[in-house]
Amino acid sequence: MAATLAGSWRGLSSPLNITEAELDRVTPLLYASGSAALGWWRVRQTNLSATPSAAVLHQAYRLQALQSAIHEKKIEKIFRLLRQASVDAILVKGWLAAGLYPDGALRPYGDIDLCFRREHFQTAKDILASSEATDCWVDPHSRFSELESRSFDELFARSRLVDLGAEKIRIMGSEDHLALLAIHLLKHGAWRPLWLCDIGAAIESLPAEFDWDLCLGKNKTRALWIICAIHLSQELLDADIHPLPMSHRAKELPRWLVSIVLRQWAAPFAINQPPMSHPKPMASYLKTPRGLLKGLRARWPNPIIATVSVNGEFNGFPRLPYQLGNCALRSAEFFFHRLNTLG
Amino acid sequence: MKTTPNRTPATANGEPRARKDDLIVKEMPDEVLVYDLVRDKAHCLNRTAALVWNYCDGRTGAAAMTGRLERELNVPVDERVVWLALNQLSKNYLLEEQIVPPPLMAGINRRQMMRALGVAAVVAVPVVTSIVAPTPAQAQSCRGPGVPCNNDNQCCSLNCLGIGTNRVCA
Numbered sequence: 001m002a003a004t005l006a007g008s009w010r011g012l013s014s015p016l017n018i019t020e021a022e023l024d025r026v027t028p029l030l031y032a033s034g035s036a037a038l039g040w041w042r043v044r045q046t047n048l049s050a051t052p053s054a055a056v057l058h059q060a061y062r063l064q065a066l067q068s069a070i071h072e073k074k075i076e077k078i079f080r081l082l083r084q085a086s087v088d089a090i091l092v093k094g095w096l097a098a099g100l101y102p103d104g105a106l107r108p109y110g111d112i113d114l115c116f117r118r119e120h121f122q123t124a125k126d127i128l129a130s131s132e133a134t135d136c137w138v139d140p141h142s143r144f145s146e147l148e149s150r151s152f153d154e155l156f157a158r159s160r161l162v163d164l165g166a167e168k169i170r171i172m173g174s175e176d177h178l179a180l181l182a183i184h185l186l187k188h189g190a191w192r193p194l195w196l197c198d199i200g201a202a203i204e205s206l207p208a209e210f211d212w213d214l215c216l217g218k219n220k221t222r223a224l225w226i227i228c229a230i231h232l233s234q235e236l237l238d239a240d241i242h243p244l245p246m247s248h249r250a251k252e253l254p255r256w257l258v259s260i261v262l263r264q265w266a267a268p269f270a271i272n273q274p275p276m277s278h279p280k281p282m283a284s285y286l287k288t289p290r291g292l293l294k295g296l297r298a299r300w301p302n303p304i305i306a307t308v309s310v311n312g313e314f315n316g317f318p319r320l321p322y323q324l325g326n327c328a329l330r331s332a333e334f335f336f337h338r339l340n341t342l343g
Numbered sequence: 344m345k346t347t348p349n350r351t352p353a354t355a356n357g358e359p360r361a362r363k364d365d366l367i368v369k370e371m372p373d374e375v376l377v378y379d380l381v382r383d384k385a386h387c388l389n390r391t392a393a394l395v396w397n398y399c400d401g402r403t404g405a406a407a408m409t410g411r412l413e414r415e416l417n418v419p420v421d422e423r424v425v426w427l428a429l430n431q432l433s434k435n436y437l438l439e440e441q442i443v444p445p446p447l448m449a450g451i452n453r454r455q456m457m458r459a460l461g462v463a464a465v466v467a468v469p470v471v472t473s474i475v476a477p478t479p480a481q482a483q484s485c486r487g488p489g490v491p492c493n494n495d496n497q498c499c500s501l502n503c504l505g506i507g508t509n510r511v512c513a
Contacts, residue, residue: 066376066378066385069367
C-alpha cells in the first residue's frame with residue numbers, strides 16, 4: 001500500500017516497483033480507502049497499466065473526475081447562496097485538499113466542509129436546509145477541535161479567495177490547513193492512507209511565504225503532532241519534507257507509530273473504525289451483559305487515537321497509560337451521558 | 344474514403360443534435376466523460392465517439408461527419424463508423440432525439456462492425472461505455488450517533504435519521 005501510494009500526488013511519480021500480483025492484492029484496499037484514483041495515477045505509465053486491476057483503478061479515476069466536476073458545481077452554488085445572505089464561510093479539507101494534487105480527480109471527497117462565524121452559524125444552517133441546497137452535502141462547523149486555539153477571526157484573516165466558476169471561494173490559509181490535515185490524520189488514527197497523501201501533497205506544494213510559526217501554533221504538544229504527521233508522510237510515502245525547518249526535524253519516529261499505521265493500512269476499511277467496529281451500543285450491555293467482554297475488547301483504543309485524546313506526545317514510551325486514560329475519559333463520558341438521560 | 348452507396352438523412356426529422364441539458368461533461372486527454380444527471384449514469388466516450396458527438400449540431404449529416412472525422416483522425420473512415428457512433432450515442436440518451444439508423448446498419452453491433460471494416464479501421468471504431476464501478480469510499484470521516492447529518496453516507500451507521508426538523512446519525 002505504502003509503496004503504491006509513495007509520491008502518488010506528484011505530476012510525475014517515481015518508478016513503481018510492484019508486481020502484477022501485488023497490484024491485484026492492493027487494488028481492493030486502494031478502492032476501499034478512497035485511494036484508487038491515486039493508484040491509477042501511479043500505474044498509468046507503467047507496464048501494469050493494461051492489467052485488469054489497473055482497469056478497475058482507471059474506472060475509479062473516471063468516476064472521481066465526474067464526481068469532482070459535480071462537486072465543484074455544488075460548491076459554487078453554496079457559496080452563491082451564502083454570499084447572497086452575507087454569510088462568511090471558509091472552505092476546508094475536501095475540495096481544498098483535492099487542489100493539492102496535479103489533477104482534481106485524484107482525491108475524492110464526500111461532503112463540503114465549511115467553517116462559519118458562530119453568529120452566522122444558524123443562518124448558515126437555515127440556508128443549507130433550504131430546498132435549493134438540499135442536494136449539497138455540507139458539513140457545517142463553527143470550530144474545529146483540531147484547531148481549537150485558533151479563533152474564526154484568525155482563520156478568516158489568514159484565509160484567501162480563489163475563483164471557482166463565477167464565484168469567489170474563501171479557502172483556509174495554507175498554514176492552518178496543513179495543521180488541520182495533520183491533526184485530523186492523527187485524531188482518526190491515521191487509518192486512511194489518503195490523509196497521509198494529503199500531507200505529502202501539502203508539504204510539497206507550500207507557498208513561498210509559508211509561515212511555520214503560524215502553522216505549528218502556540219500549543220507545543222499540537223505543534224509536535226503536526227511535525228510527527230509530516231515525518232510520517234516522509235517515512236511511509238517518501239514525501240519531501242525539506243521545507244520543514246531543521247529546528248523542527250524529529251530525530252526519528254517512534255517505531256510503534258509506523259507499525260500501527262501500516263497494520264491499519266492492511267485493512268483500511270471504515271467498518272474497522274469506531275464506532276462501526278463496535279458490536280453493539282455500550283448501553284445495551286447494562287440490560288444484557290452477555291458479550292460485554294467482546295464489546296470491551298472492540299473498544300480498546302487505537303494507540304494513536306488514545307494519545308491524541310489525552311493530549312499526549314508521540315514518543316517512544318509505551319502507549320498503555322494513554323490507552324487507559326482514553327478508556328477512563330470515555331467511561332466518564334458514558335456514565336455522565338447515562339446520568340443525564342436517566343435524570 | 345469508403346462510403347456507403349445509399350446516403351440517407353441522419354435522422355427521420357433532421358440531423359442529430361447532441362444533448363446539452365442535465366449532463367456533466369468532463370474532457371480528459373484521450374476521452375470524454377459524461378454524467379447523465381437525469382438517469383444517474385456515467386459514460387465514457389472514446390476519441391472517435393466524442394468527436395462524432397461534438398459534430399452533432401443539428402445541421403451536420405452523417406456524410407459530412409465522416410469527412411470531418413477523416414480529417415481529424417487522419418485515417419480513412421467508413422460512414423458506418425459514424426453511424427455506429429450515432430447509434431451508441433442515441434441508445435445512451437446523449438442525443439436530443441433518437442436516431443433512425445439506415446437499413447445497412449440494422450442489427451450490426453460493434454464487434455461485427457470491426458470485423459466488417461477490417462483491422463485498419465479499428466483505431467477509428469467509436470466506443471461509448473458505461474462507467475460502472477463500486478462507489479469510491481467517502482473521503483470524510485464518518486459521524487457518530489447524534490451528530491447532525493444530511494444523508495446516510497455521512498454516518499458511521501449509514502443511517503441518517505430525521506428527528507423533528509433535524510437529521511442526526513443513528
